Amino acid sequence: MSQFRETGLSGLWLIEPRIHGDERGFFYESFHQQQFDAAIGHHVEFVQDNHSRSSRGVLRGLHYQLPPQAQGKLVRCVAGEVFDVAVDLRRGSATFGRHFGIVLSAANHRQLWIPEGFAHGFVTLSEHAELLYKTTAYWSPQHERALRWDDPQLAIAWPLRDGLQLSAKDLAAPLLADAEY
Numbered sequence: 101m102s103q104f105r106e107t108g109l110s111g112l113w114l115i116e117p118r119i120h121g122d123e124r125g126f127f128y129e130s131f132h133q134q135q136f137d138a139a140i141g142h143h144v145e146f147v148q149d150n151h152s153r154s155s156r157g158v159l160r161g162l163h164y165q166l167p168p169q170a171q172g173k174l175v176r177c178v179a180g181e182v183f184d185v186a187v188d189l190r191r192g193s194a195t196f197g198r199h200f201g202i203v204l205s206a207a208n209h210r211q212l213w214i215p216e217g218f219a220h221g222f223v224t225l226s227e228h229a230e231l232l233y234k235t236t237a238y239w240s241p242q243h244e245r246a247l248r249w250d251d252p253q254l255a256i257a258w259p260l261r262d263g264l265q266l267s268a269k270d271l272a273a274p275l276l277a278d279a280e281y
């Protein structure tokens with residue numbers, strides 16, 4: 101059974117699955133609806149699965165969707181290594197504007213449950229990395245928003261800052277002070 105660990109931001113969970121290794125390799129349950137719902141305290145329905153591949157220095161984020169298309173995301177890295185970040189954008193939250201960052205890798209099998217109301221992003225630390233994530237709402241370009249990865253107000257300690265590669269959209273993203281959320 102997976103361990104669900106608190107992150108200091110309510111509703112945001114770090115999940116450490118139980119890995120069954122043997123001479124053939126490993127096996128683990130990457131998602132178990134009943135255990136997941138019980139651990140986070142309510143039922144969650146996922147509607148979309150995403151897979152992205154990035155090279156070293158690629159930074160994607162920080163991304164979120166506005167209600168009613170806000171997305172919860174269950175994120176894991178299945179090849180390579182990324183530094184993954186979730187930023188609390190929930191109005192009225194005691195931890196609004198604060199973030200949690202952690203290395204997710206194919207080797208550590210960690211997952212991050214990022215509920216609705218958070219922005220999400222990551223930087224690729226290995227030569228290549230592949231991320232899989234489930235979302236609770238479909239992609240909706242009209243509701244999609246981005247936040248500046250290097251907003252001083254967020255003060256995210258990205259472990260890689262030089263030679264980053266970002267999309268044009270992410271380069272043009274607003275600071276939190278100017279963002280709609």
Ligand SMILES: Cc1cn([C@H]2C[C@H](O)[C@@H](COP(=O)(O)OP(=O)(O)O[C@H]3O[C@@H](C)C(=O)[C@@H](O)[C@H]3O)O2)c(=O)[nH]c1=O
Pocket residue numbers: 150152160161162163164173220221222238239267
């Ligand atoms: C997000 C998304 C993109 N696309 C398309 C649009 C575009 O042509 C191409 C690449 O899109 P993007 O540049 O937005 O991809 P990317 O920068 O990887 O966007 C993702 O970043 C991470 C951090 C997240 O948290 C995700 O929710 C998502 O926002 O894929 C879809 O078809 N479905 C989707 O759900």
